[in-house]
Amino acid sequence: GRTSDFDPLTLLAPDVQKRATNTISAVVTYLINVLEEEEPFVHMKMRIIIWLTQLCGFGDSFRRVITNALTNNGEPPNEEGERLPSPLKALLNFGFSPKTTEELHNFFFKLLPDPLFKKELCVEFLCNYSKLMLKEK
Numbered sequence: 032g033r034t035s036d037f038d039p040l041t042l043l044a045p046d047v048q049k050r051a052t053n054t055i056s057a058v059v060t061y062l063i064n065v066l067e068e069e070e071p072f073v074h075m076k077m078r079i080i081i082w083l084t085q086l087c088g089f090g091d092s093f094r095r096v097i098t099n100a101l102t103n104n105g106e107p108p109n110e111e112g113e114r115l116p117s118p119l120k121a122l123l124n125f126g127f128s129p130k131t132t133e134e135l136h137n138f139f140f141k142l143l144p145d146p147l148f149k150k151e152l153c154v155e156f157l158c159n160y161s162k163l164m165l166k167e168k
Contacts, residue, residue, distance in 0.1 A: 039091035
């Protein structure tokens, strides 16, 4: 069986792991950059989110690559207790259309089996709880 410190990235060949990590990081960075834009980027945002969601279905290795891209590789806080802003935080802090929000929720649900994503989502949600709850009202 698996242990809690199992890294699914070890299932990928090193060259595939590096290319996948670089590509997914670039796609996530692009997504974050166009999130605030309206037309003509709405359809593009949706396609990127759907594509990332589909990649999650290819197994633990791809989930971990995506999680690393969203969470700055799970970097812990620095000595002052501060964390680098992560793409995950940006995804939680934008106000989206209902359809985009629904696709993001589907994406997050596909990532939940990854323990690092689950931990980082909880941290980001708790750190931004008041902002997120005020946005809902």
